Amino acid sequence: MSEVLSKVLDxxxxxxxxxxxYEIYGGVAGFYDIGPIGTKIKNKIxxxxxxxxxxxxxxxxxxxETPIIGPSKVxxxxxxxxxxxxxxxxxxxxKRIYRADHLIEDILKKSxxxxxxxxxxxxxxxxxxxxPSCGGELGEVRLFNLLFSTNIGPYTGNLGYLRPExxxxxxxxxxxxxxxSRQKLPIGIAQVGRVARNEISPRQGLIRMRxxxxxxxxxxxxxxxxxxxxxxxxxxYKLNILTAEDKLKNGKPREFKVDEIVKERIVIHPWMAYWMAVAAKFVRALGIDNFYFEEKLPHERAHYSKxxxxxxxxxxxxRVEISGHAYRGDYDLSRHMQYSGQDQTIFRKYSEPKIVKKKTLVINNTKLRDKELRKKIMELINNKKIEEIETMIKANLTIDNQPLSEFVSIIEREEKVHGEHIIPHVIEPSFGVERALFLTILNAYREKExxxxxxLPKYLSPYDVAVFPLLEREELIKKAREIRDSLSVKYDVLYDEVGSIGRRYARADEIGVPFAITVDPQSLxxxxxxxxxxxxxRQIRVNIDSIDVTxxxxxxxxxxxxxxxxxKNEDEQ
Incomplete structure (x- = not known):
């Protein structure tokens, strides 16, 4: 495959x-330009x-759409x-630096x-x-943060980062x-955007980029x-899945129906199965049929993932990861609520009101006329939960030799509750676009004679159709351009009149144009x-007036x- 990979890169x-x-400066690892043909395919993906x-x-x-740069706090x-x-x-x-786990995996062939x-x-x-470079001894493994840092504005200390996702x-x-969105769940928020990761050892073309x-x-x-x-x-619909349990046994992926994934509790929540099925359909639409879903073990998961x-x-x-599907729980909204101080809960309304018993703190103001005593008690109970205060009362805690129960008490009341505040959980399906582009190109690569x-699948081709005059004769060029202009209203058309027809076919084949129309002397x-x-x-001959229908x-x-x-196509012989 390394030979094929080299041919694809070429x-x-x-x-x-x-x-x-930055080729003219020798290039920078992990950065790639997407060319005019690649951009067309990428946009279609x-x-x-x-x-x-x-x-x-x-x-x-x-x-x-949200910004690429965010403040450090985020x-x-x-x-x-x-x-x-x-x-x-x-x-x-x-003094060369390597990504330690990749180095070990490359040498020992184990994850x-x-x-x-x-x-x-x-x-x-x-x-x-x-x-691998000089044969020298390697030092201790340490952790390296992959965030690209920047300064927001002209003032030092206003630290920001380029988003890694x-x-x-x-x-x-x-x-x-x-x-x-009318305050209803579920709600999916989608985004397509640029991200940056300061990868230690970017490699394999578009597979690992910065x-x-x-x-x-x-x-x-x-x-x-x-x-x-x-x-x-x-x-x-069926999905091939390597579960964590099978993975620990060195097992292989097994085929499951989507509803089986839910019934057998292979996924934490049914919505995980739904988005994995959508991802499977999407990858098949890229022309790729050979794939499976591998469950990550606890130590392999990101810090936010359950x-x-x-x-x-x-x-x-x-074997390359094309997408990741994470059940992030309430990690993200909880953390942002904690760090920002802003409420990120939503109200879950009950189908019917519930009668619940609630404990309430009662302060005996008549016995707290002394300001110093009141201050001491307020400082004691401030920011404490009802249960903690109740425990102190039961423990006969005293303030200035007087029991706390003289000044505060806990009573239980029945209340009608119409709902509760919850923090939503999050499921994340995520694809890298350039990685999808690379794998689509690699999968579509063929050699013939x-x-x-x-x-490529026809709908991903950079051009829908090519139009060529067989020879560089004025009347053929004129007719070919007329056909090009007519088709351009509906199709993305590649027009080429330079070089032999065989070379033009070859160029169109190499970028994946599915059909080529040729105007020859018989056309006139x-x-x-x-x-x-x-x-x-193979080629067919059709009337110019029926090209669109064809x-x-x-x-x-x-x-x-x-x-x-x-x-018969003489030019392919």
Whole structure:
């Protein structure tokens, strides 16, 4: 697969899909430019994601946009300042720095994800793992924070960070979105945006980058509400899942129906199964069929997660995570409520009012006319829970040799309650756009008779159709341009009149254009053109007046032979 990977990277550069950024200065690891062809494909992937995750779920998902830079306080609350770290190890001789877990995995061929620094240090020492560059001894493993820091405004000390995910903007905007969405749960907040992570060892092209685009949803739910979840959409849908239990036994992924995942409690909440099924449909729409969901073990999960499934794509001998699905519980809203002092709860209304017993603190003001005594008692009970004060009373606590019970008491009353305040829980499906682009390209790569074909799904191709004049003759060029202009109203058209027709076909194949229309001398005689299929190289001859109808049939998936008369393509011989 390394040979294929090398060919894909070469194709990406030659055909304007992607290439390393700042090449004229030697490049910077982890940064990539997305070229004109890559941008077209990337934008179509993003729109496809919007269709599956937002448009198809418009009853309960909305999209917003939030800033790339946030104040330090936001990322202190989120836990990233403290916990967004990766382990690094430095060579004592040449001072090169490596990501410790990746280095161990590359050499020992076993996963050590999530192990503590001291455990990684022990493994390095026990297995005598040396510096790959100079063979020197490696030092102690330590943690490195992946946040990019910046200064907000001209004043020093106004620390900010580039967001490592789009999530925090959605959490801090939750109450606003909830208010404008008629105060109902569930509510999904979607965002597509740039993020930055100061990766230690970016590698494999677009797989691990320092700046990239994320597509994710923060889906806010009432954890006790498990009704009206539209799992019927996936009644016959099956997912391959490697559960944590099977993983510990070195087992393999097993096939489950979506409702089985819920019934067997493989997921914490049914909505997890729903969004995993949506993710499966989306990845299949990218043309990728070989994937499974792997449950992360407790030590492998992010600091905010109570359960995580990674969606793993398999292409040849490459296994890459294309999406992550985390049950974040109430971690995020609770933390932001704690750090900001702003209420992030919502009111859960009961179907019927409940009669509940409530304990209330009563202060005997008639016995607290002495200001000093009153001050002492107020300081004692301030910020304490009812239960704590009750315990002090029962323990016969005294103030100035007088029992506390003389001044305060706890009484129990019945109240009619119409609901309660809760902190919503969050489920997060998250995709990296460039990673999805890379895996889509890698999966679509084909070779046929020494030539390259990018067999993309038709709706992801950078151009819908190519139009070529067979020869550089004025009358053929004029007719080809007329067809190009006519089709451009409805289709994204690639027009090319330079070079041999074989080379133009090859260029179109290499960027994944599904159909090519060629105007030849016969076109001037009988008003017909050829339409060539990218993958089979077969051609049919159709009337110019019926090109639009013919393309509609081809994009619906109808067979080429049933649409027009197949002709021999001399230029492919």
């Amino acid at each position: 194709l990406a550069k030659r055909r304007g899909i992607f290439w390393p950024s 993003v729109e496809l994601w919007r269709k599956y995750f937002i448009k198809d779920n418009s009853d309960f998902v909305v999209e917003i 990322f202190e609350a989120s836990g990233h300042v403290e916990s967004f770290t990766d382990p690094i190890v430095e060579c004592n001789s040449c 050590v994800e999530g192990l503590k620094p001291e455990e990684l240090t022990r493994i390095i020492k026990e297995n005598n793992i040396r510096c 789009t999530a925090q903007g959605m959490f801090t905007a939750f109450k606003r979105v909830y208010e404008v 700046e990239f685009t994320i597509m994710e949803i923060e889906f806010f739910i009432d954890p006790e509400d498990k009704d009206d979840i539209p799992l019927f959409k996936f009644s016959d 359960q995580t499934f990674d969606q793993i794509v398999i292409i040849g001998d490459i 020494g030539r390259t074909i990018l067999s 005689l009988d008003n017909t053109v050829t339409i060539r299929d990218r993958d089979s190289w 393309l509609e049939k081809l994009f619906r998936g109808e067979d080429l032979n049933k649409i027009g008369i197949e002709v």
